[in-house]
Amino acid sequence: MAAQAPTTLWAKGLPLDQAIHRFTVGEDPQLDLQLLPYDCIGSAAHARMLTEVGLLKAEEGIELVQALAQLYPRCQAGELVIDPALEDGHTALEAALVAMVGENGKRIHLARSRNDQVVLALRLLQRQALVDLGTSLVDLTASLQRFAEANAEQPLPGFTHLRRAMPSSVGQWAVAYIEGLLEELQAMQGLWQRLDRCPSGSAAGFGVPLPIDRERSAELLGFSRVQRATVDVQNGRARHSQAILDWLASVALGLEKLCWDLCLYSGEEYGYFALPDAATTGSSIMPNKRNPDVAELGRGRCRELYGLAQSHRQIMSGLPSSYHRDFQLGKAPLLGALSLAGQLFDVLRRVIDGLQVRADRASASMSAELYAADRASELAAAGMPFRDAYRQVAAELADGSFVADRGAADAHTGARGRLDLDLAETERHLCSDWLQLHATALKALPERVFAVDGWRVAGTDPL
Numbered sequence: 001m002a003a004q005a006p007t008t009l010w011a012k013g014l015p016l017d018q019a020i021h022r023f024t025v026g027e028d029p030q031l032d033l034q035l036l037p038y039d040c041i042g043s044a045a046h047a048r049m050l051t052e053v054g055l056l057k058a059e060e061g062i063e064l065v066q067a068l069a070q071l072y073p074r075c076q077a078g079e080l081v082i083d084p085a086l087e088d089g090h091t092a093l094e095a096a097l098v099a100m101v102g103e104n105g106k107r108i109h110l111a112r113s114r115n116d117q118v119v120l121a122l123r124l125l126q127r128q129a130l131v132d133l134g135t136s137l138v139d140l141t142a143s144l145q146r147f148a149e150a151n152a153e154q155p156l157p158g159f160t161h162l163r164r165a166m167p168s169s170v171g172q173w174a175v176a177y178i179e180g181l182l183e184e185l186q187a188m189q190g191l192w193q194r195l196d197r198c199p200s201g202s203a204a205g206f207g208v209p210l211p212i213d214r215e216r217s218a219e220l221l222g223f224s225r226v227q228r229a230t231v232d233v234q235n236g237r238a239r240h241s242q243a244i245l246d247w248l249a250s251v252a253l254g255l256e257k258l259c260w261d262l263c264l265y266s267g268e269e270y271g272y273f274a275l276p277d278a279a280t281t282g283s284s285i286m287p288n289k290r291n292p293d294v295a296e297l298g299r300g301r302c303r304e305l306y307g308l309a310q311s312h313r314q315i316m317s318g319l320p321s322s323y324h325r326d327f328q329l330g331k332a333p334l335l336g337a338l339s340l341a342g343q344l345f346d347v348l349r350r351v352i353d354g355l356q357v358r359a360d361r362a363s364a365s366m367s368a369e370l371y372a373a374d375r376a377s378e379l380a381a382a383g384m385p386f387r388d389a390y391r392q393v394a395a396e397l398a399d400g401s402f403v404a405d406r407g408a409a410d411a412h413t414g415a416r417g418r419l420d421l422d423l424a425e426t427e428r429h430l431c432s433d434w435l436q437l438h439a440t441a442l443k444a445l446p447e448r449v450f451a452v453d454g455w456r457v458a459g460t461d462p463l
Contacts (some may be wrong), residue, residue: 002196006235010135015160015205021084021087021282022084024087024325025084025087025088027291027330027332028056028082028088028089028328028331029082029083029084029086029087029088029089029329030082030086031090031332031335032082032088032089032090032092032331033080033082034088034125034239035104035118035121035125036075036082036092036093036121036126036461037072037076038079038118038120038121038122038124038125039074039089039093039120039121039220040068040069040071040072040075040121040220040288041072041091041119041124041445041446041449042117042124042200042249042420043064043068043093043117043208044064044065044068044069044449044450045200045217045220045221045248045449046066046108046111046112046200046217046453047061047065047108048061048065048211048216048455049200049201049213049216049217049220049414049419050107050110050111050212051455052213052216052455053211053212053213053216054211054436055110055111055193055210055211055212056107056110056438056456058455059105060104061455062452062455063101063104064097064105064107064108064198065446065449065450065452066105066170066450066452067097067100067101067105068450069450070100071093071096071097071100072446072450075336080092080093080096080219082249083396088114088118089214090114090117090118090121091119091357092310094106094108097405109158110286111201111203111208111212112200112203112212113204113205113209115202115204115205115234115323116199116200116202116203116204116205117204117231117234118223119199119233119234119237120198120200120336121201121239121248122237122331123195123198123199124221126195126240126244127192127195127196127244127442129323129338129342130188130191130192130243130244131197131438132220133187133188133338133341133342133345133440134431134435135187135432135435135439136342136345136346136349137181137184137185137345138185138428138431138432139189139346139360139429139460140181140345140350140352141178141181141182142428143349143352143353143429144175144177144178144181144352145174145178145421145424146427147170147352147355148171148174148175148178148419148421148426148427149171149175149421151169151170151171151357152169152171152363152421153169153171154169154170154171154357154359155167155168155169155187155362155363155366156169156170156172156173156272156273156361156362156365157362157365157366157370158172164365164367164369165370165373166370166371166373166375167366167370167406167416168372168416169336169416169420170272170357170418171360171419172419173261173414175419175420175421175424176427177254177257177258177388178421179411179424180254180425181214181251181254182424182427182428182431184247184250184251185428185431186256186393186427186431187247187250188247189431189434190225191243191244192438193244194225194240195240196223196225197218197223197224197225197226197227197288198214198217198218198221198223198225198226198227199227200214200217200218201214201217201226201230202214202227202230202233205230205231205233205234205322205323206231208228209353214226214402220316220448220449221445222441222442222445229323231321234321234322235321235322236322236326237310237330238316238330241330241334242309242312242316243311243317243337244334244337245305245308245309245312245313245333245334245337246309246378247311248308248309248337248338248341249305249306250302250304251305252303252306252341252344253302255298255302255344255348255398256298256302258300258348258435259295259296259299259302259348260299262275262292262293262295262351263296263299264353266292266295267323269364270355270361271358271361272358272365273355273357273358274352274355274356274357274358274362274363275289275290275292275294275295275351275354275355276350276353276355276356277354278350278354279292279294279295279350279351279354280292280294281293281294285333285459289349294347294351295351297449298344298347298351299321300346301340301344302311302344303452304340305340305341306339307313307343308333308334308336308337308340309333311333311336312330312333315329315333323457331457333446341392341435347366348446366406368402368403368404368406369397369402371404371405371406372393372397372404374405375389375393375402375404375405376389376390376393377389378405379392379393379409383400397446429435
């Protein structure tokens, strides 16, 4: 049995089978590169708190924070490599601290466990990801808003069952996606509230027998409150990641339809839209082809987001309370989905920015039978029972005597004559303002945490 010298945080001097080590380490040396910058921030806040309550000497805490401040940009740039022998990013970060400041680097693990360390790093990453993804969705919504305003009154058939059904407009088509994204942006704010609780200080899930100040850690890291139940820090790890993945899957349910419409409506058989040249690709054999590969791949990526959400659910379900090593396997679907969603939102915005309407084709498709329901409703409003009006219009369509009234456009909320784009824009600005407020706070976080002046040290005046 091949063995290697133990270098893990939990090593007790016993040999470790290398095949088992590789199996348990898994993808952590690659995945944890994304967590390292947030681990630096969380560790600096932890060192500051320990110093303020007197568990670290002032010079020890300052030295740790200054070293973490130097490691932070290296971690952001991906320069701090995680050796598989070190198992994960948390061990690699501690090893880097020891290399920089000697034995004092080991003090960073005082009053913490890798259990709360990884949850904190994930929580910090998740907050930033929500703000970044939300900002991308606001940008996509703004692009759809401009497209809707430019084409608000352009007639377009409304479809059910992929068959032409009733008169609609390009504006009514676009505003459907605007309103759907606004709903998701508002749901995202609820997600933020779930994440706005600091897990630091929960350790392995049961707290620590030391006089730490969890509220101070939360304050330093910009959380509005502490996650009080320490066991729930571990119980909630999967719950919070699943909530984000389910939100992304919900967003994807709408964007998949957008991608489908772009594929259909830009095809020769419909011809209502023209995709930007930069969003199409050619055929390797047919000189005449321009294919909607971006929209098709976007459609597939949406389904990939569903799969990642389901993969995470399958891995994380069926576990008892507290920490289990299965949790490690939840990082890959979460981080993969966050990256994929960011690319998807950005690419679709670029497509919408270049999307053109072929007004002649759209108007030519507005055939008379589309107005049949309008006529039946008009007869019913005048006193005829609707089922009788329905049959009369059907008979007129059959014998060719039906005449469409193409001038009518209902003015109730949501009808093609009243899109309320101004109200949608107001809601979008509110979402944008909310995101900007939190983006500004997150941007200021590293500078505040890594600052070494103004500390409150136990039994002394501020440094």
